[in-house]
Amino acid sequence: MKEFEYYNPKSVAETLNILENTKNNNRIIAGGTDVLLMMNDGRIGPDHVINIQGVGELKYIVIEKSLVRIGAASTFTDVEQNEYIKKKIKGLYEACAHVGSPQIRNLGTVGGNVINASVAGDSISVFLSLGANLIIRSSKGKRKISLREYYNGGNQTRIQPDELLTEIQFKKPDNGVANAFFKLGKRNALAIVDIGAAVTICRNAEQTCTSAKIIGGALSRYPLEFTKVQEYLIGKKINRQTFANTYEMLQEAVYESIKDRPMEVYYKQEAVRGTFDVAFEDILRQYEERSDWNEENYDSIYLERRKV
Amino acid sequence: MKKIMIRFTLNGEKYEREVFPNMRVLDFLRNEMGMRSVKEGCSEGECGACTVIYNGRAVTSCTMLAGQIDGGEIITLEGLSNKGELDVLQQSFMEEGAVQCGYCTPGMILSAKALLMHNPTPTHDEVRRAISGNLCRCTGYVKIVKAIEMASQKIAQE
Numbered sequence: 167m168k169e170f171e172y173y174n175p176k177s178v179a180e181t182l183n184i185l186e187n188t189k190n191n192n193r194i195i196a197g198g199t200d201v202l203l204m205m206n207d208g209r210i211g212p213d214h215v216i217n218i219q220g221v222g223e224l225k226y227i228v229i230e231k232s233l234v235r236i237g238a239a240s241t242f243t244d245v246e247q248n249e250y251i252k253k254k255i256k257g258l259y260e261a262c263a264h265v266g267s268p269q270i271r272n273l274g275t276v277g278g279n280v281i282n283a284s285v286a287g288d289s290i291s292v293f294l295s296l297g298a299n300l301i302i303r304s305s306k307g308k309r310k311i312s313l314r315e316y317y318n319g320g321n322q323t324r325i326q327p328d329e330l331l332t333e334i335q336f337k338k339p340d341n342g343v344a345n346a347f348f349k350l351g352k353r354n355a356l357a358i359v360d361i362g363a364a365v366t367i368c369r370n371a372e373q374t375c376t377s378a379k380i381i382g383g384a385l386s387r388y389p390l391e392f393t394k395v396q397e398y399l400i401g402k403k404i405n406r407q408t409f410a411n412t413y414e415m416l417q418e419a420v421y422e423s424i425k426d427r428p429m430e431v432y433y434k435q436e437a438v439r440g441t442f443d444v445a446f447e448d449i450l451r452q453y454e455e456r457s458d459w460n461e462e463n464y465d466s467i468y469l470e471r472r473k474v
Numbered sequence: 475m476k477k478i479m480i481r482f483t484l485n486g487e488k489y490e491r492e493v494f495p496n497m498r499v500l501d502f503l504r505n506e507m508g509m510r511s512v513k514e515g516c517s518e519g520e521c522g523a524c525t526v527i528y529n530g531r532a533v534t535s536c537t538m539l540a541g542q543i544d545g546g547e548i549i550t551l552e553g554l555s556n557k558g559e560l561d562v563l564q565q566s567f568m569e570e571g572a573v574q575c576g577y578c579t580p581g582m583i584l585s586a587k588a589l590l591m592h593n594p595t596p597t598h599d600e601v602r603r604a605i606s607g608n609l610c611r612c613t614g615y616v617k618i619v620k621a622i623e624m625a626s627q628k629i630a631q632e
């Protein structure tokens with residue numbers, strides 16, 4: 167591994183200061199699970215490595231009245247073990263519970279997943295389906311950007327060397343919302359996500375769909391938003407038949423996005439259907455069980471601030 | 475390159491060491507601290523041979539920089555046996571015949587140990603999930619899972 171100078175800040179303010187002073191060639195590590203591999207095989211060679219694992223300020227999961235806020239240095243294990251997320255945001259729970267191996271989930275952070283966005287970023291498609299925003303800070307100030315814009319905006323919208331991702335936040339799902347994720351992987355643990363289906367549906371009292379976010383992970387270079395399917399679903403009754411009507415649209419969109427890779431098209435077109443089928447079934451099941459839900463008071467559940 | 479100072483607890487003993495920051499925890503534990511039970515397999519966070527317990531949780535030491543253990547607590551296989559007396563997991567692995575070539579065994583036992591520390595009576599699926607990041611080329615896992623379940627029963631009987 168190339169030589170570098172190592173920093174171990176304890177606060178956000180200290181981190182921003184270091185970032186500002188090292189912005190010619192720095193790299194942040196949180197768990198280190200992605201970045202270390204890149205440094206070890208020489209894909210990247212930063213002169214300054216800043217470990218933010220010790221910044222307690224960045225480890226929290228807060229459920230507010232209308233907002234869910236997740237500190238960027240929260241690990242997948244932290245998210246998976248949050249009772250509110252497990253019960254109410256099932257897709258996010260599923261995605262985080264199945265990233266890599268247990269060892270990787272204990273180290274890897276949701277913030278790192280977003281920033282290092284390999285297509286393997288399981289959590290990213292779920293965050294996209296939830297309409298998440300990122301809070302990014304630098305010593306000059308703070309910006310808020312939607313995750314969608316972050317990926318679509320090219321290099322200008324991406325994180326800059328003097329910036330730090332501090333939080334991922336999204337609207338707290340109310341009782342009309344169901345969120346599901348299913349991953350078709352080669353193996354259970356250790357699979358770099360093969361095909362992921364992230365679905366967030368909102369329906370009204372008449373069981374009519376009022377909004378839909380349908381995202382496919384690992385189908386093409388970036389998570390794929392199935393806009394046609396989303397438009398189709400709005401205004402329709404949410405049931406098995408409605409979902410079945412979307413299969414052709416899903417397959418067409420997959421074809422469009424990867425038609426330059428004919429070897430993959432056939433397999434992925436088939437797989438996308440099966441993958442979304444499982445996610446849609448989960449949505450239907452959640453709505454069926456919904457009558458049993460009672461709104462417990464989950465406001466402000468803080469993570470115990472521990473080091474891993 | 476400037477060395478950094480790290481303070482940490484390894485198998486119950488406190489240490490203070492100077493290290494080059496570009497050293498991985500895996501190399502640090504093996505080469506500087508003599509913890510030869512920590513094995514290098516894939517070096518990519520995939521095989522689990524390098525697993526250690528860090529602040530109570532199983533982690534892959536090949537994906538961590540030495541600086542990251544500053545202020546933390548590490549347990550390796552060397553820390554499980556107490557003055558020659560084997561840990562209940564080690565004993566169970568032997569009794570159940572869960573070791574063949576042995577390369578995966580230290581990491582396997584530490585993943586199991588981390589599980590039992592948090593959950594002394596895991597279900598069959600919880601055991602399988604806990605070792606899902608530890609690859610074994612030899613045993614086919616059945617005996618490993620049995621050994622962990624045996625250890626859990628022994629703990630419950632104590």
Ligand code: FES
Binds near residue numbers: 536
């Ligand atoms: S050597 Fe670390 S996971 Fe394989």
Ligand code: FES
Binds near residue numbers: 572575579610612613
């Ligand atoms: S005993 Fe040989 S790899 Fe598991």
Ligand code: FES
């Ligand atoms: S050595 Fe693995 S197949 Fe020949």
Ligand code: FES
Binds near residue numbers: 574575611612
């Ligand atoms: S017995 Fe270990 S690889 Fe065959």
